[in-house]
Amino acid sequence: MLNLFFAGQGAQFPGMGKDLAEADPEIMALFDKANDVLGFDLKKLCFEGPAEAITRSDVCQPAIFTVSMACHAAFRKRCDVPADAAAGLSLGEWTALCAAGVLDFETTLRILQARGKYMQEACEAKPSGMISIMGATPEQLDAICAGSGCTVSNINSDSQQVISGTHEAVAKAAELAAAQGVKNVVLQVAGAFHSPFMTPARERLAEFVKDIPFGTPRIPVLSNATGAFHENDGEAIKAAMLRQVDSPVHFSDCVKAVMKPGALFLELGPGKVLSGLIRRIDRANAVANVQDTATLEAALPKVTA
Structure with a gap:
């Protein structure tokens, strides 16, 4: 195949x-x-x-x-x-x-x-950004999004997602992730792709x-x-x-569909x-x-x- x-x-x-x-x-x-x-x-x-x-x-x-x-x-x-x-x-x-x-x-x-x-x-028009979240549990990811105002943009694997929001929301997400011991990297991108x-x-x-x-x-x-x-x-x-264009990318599901x-x-x-x-x-x-x-x-x- x-x-x-x-x-x-x-x-x-x-x-x-x-x-x-x-x-x-x-x-x-x-x-x-x-x-x-x-x-x-x-x-x-x-x-x-x-x-x-x-x-x-x-x-x-x-x-x-x-x-x-x-x-x-x-x-x-x-x-x-x-x-x-x-x-x-x-x-x-x-x-x-x-x-x-x-x-x-x-x-x-x-x-x-x-x-x-x-x-x-x-x-x-609306400055925004993205942050990669690695190794979070679903509950941790939900808490990071709820506490920061970010939304999920990319589901790359079960252990790696990208969330997005205003620059302030991304900074807050990084802070919340670090407080929970969750690895995160703020991405150098033009804005919050695959989001509202x-x-x-x-x-x-x-x-x-x-x-x-x-x-x-x-x-x-x-x-x-x-x-x-x-x-x-x-x-x-x-x-x-x-x-x-403005909804999350389910990349992990795409891969699993043909595994x-x-x-x-x-x-x-x-x-x-x-x-x-x-x-x-x-x-x-x-x-x-x-x-x-x-x-x-x-x-x-x-x-x-």
């Missing part, structure tokens, strides 16, 4: 996608197409940085999507083993839908440029996509909003993807964040990743084994 998992925001780094593109003119053409669609030199930002330029949501989201699709294209040129399921973390779910044929490359790119812009502007702070972004994105047709997936795709598979209906998928004997989780895109999360959910999970030519060569024998 082959599960394709696509990278989310925060995985970006200068140089991502460069060696895959330099090794294959068709991959390079994908970056050139992205430049044409977006109206700026995304390729240069991906290949050269600077790092601060690719951290903004309006650049980061189309950048990671393009690199992830480049990784997928490079993998597919070398391997025809069919995928049994696809998923992603936040923006990576959009990449999964594109890889599954629900949307084409250009349309997804335009949606993510808008999504990133609206989310960035929502962050700037993003509702204005969801409403604007709904207007942007209202006339865009969504197809049906060629392979099953998991929904962050529910942790279960998307319905086989384009309008239902669109509604779920809008809901994803079966012999399954391989293949992470496509920059970095190895998802591979780490998937292994944290169950150390027995087999993982591989493709982010450059070296990791592609290392992954192929695992997929075809």
Whole structure:
């Protein structure tokens, strides 16, 4: 069983996608197409940085999507083993839908440029933040949220969640967690993603996509909003993807839905964040990743084994 998992925001780094593109003119053409669609030199930002330029949501989201699709294209040129399921973390779910044929490359790119812009502007309109909570019991997590005013944004595993709120709420959550001996890390992010702070972004994105047709997936795709598979209906998928903007990401449930004997989780895109999360959910999970030519060569024998 082959599960394709696509990278989310925060995985970006200068140089991502460069060696895959330099090794294959068709991959390079994908970056050139992205430049044409977006109206700026995304390729240069991906290949050269600077790092601060690719951290903004309006650049980061189309950048990671393009690199992830480049990784997928490079993998597919070398391997025809069919995928049994696809998923992603936040923006990576959009990449999964594109890889599954629900949307084409250009349309997804335009949606993510808008999504990133609206989310960035929502962050700037109401300053907010996020904090990772590690090793808390459900009761401790509830107490930290109740005492700070934070809400849950990401359920990455049974032992790691991300909560969000105003900067004051995040600081209070850190204080409450420390008082209970719970490990926590305040995240360096633009704002409180997957929370009510993003509702204005969801409403604007709904207007942007209202006339865009969504197809049906060629392979099953998991929904962050529910942790279960998307319905086989384009309008239902669109509604779920809008809901994803300001509701919690059930990443752990997505992984558990496809955890079966012999399954391989293949992470496509920059970095190895998802591979780490998937292994944290169950150390027995087999993982591989493709982010450059070296990791592609290392992954192929695992997929075809």
